[in-house]
Amino acid sequence: MKRITAPGRPVGDADAKPEIKDKEKEARAEERERQWRRIVDGYRAIVSEMKRVTWPSRDEWVSATLITIGLVVVVALWTSAISHLIEFIFKIPNA
Numbered sequence: 001m002k003r004i005t006a007p008g009r010p011v012g013d014a015d016a017k018p019e020i021k022d023k024e025k026e027a028r029a030e031e032r033e034r035q036w037r038r039i040v041d042g043y044r045a046i047v048s049e050m051k052r053v054t055w056p057s058r059d060e061w062v063s064a065t066l067i068t069i070g071l072v073v074v075v076a077l078w079t080s081a082i083s084h085l086i087e088f089i090f091k092i093p094n095a
Contacts, residue, residue, distance in 0.1 A: 056064070086092070
């Protein structure tokens, strides 16, 4: 004889496992949806911030680049001069 129960209610122990699996599926689906929302929210925040940035003009880029290159050259020359001075003072032969 077959027992008839209300929909969604387990009949016995055999029906308890599918219900647990359904809950696990729902939990995984909810977690995926939360992760997707976080990704989309993060992307929207990045786009929003990029719209607010005041980008430098071409002239500002060029002048900043030239200053950077100039400083690198000055530091390289300074380091080389100090190295030669130390070699001269301590009479270290060139390798």
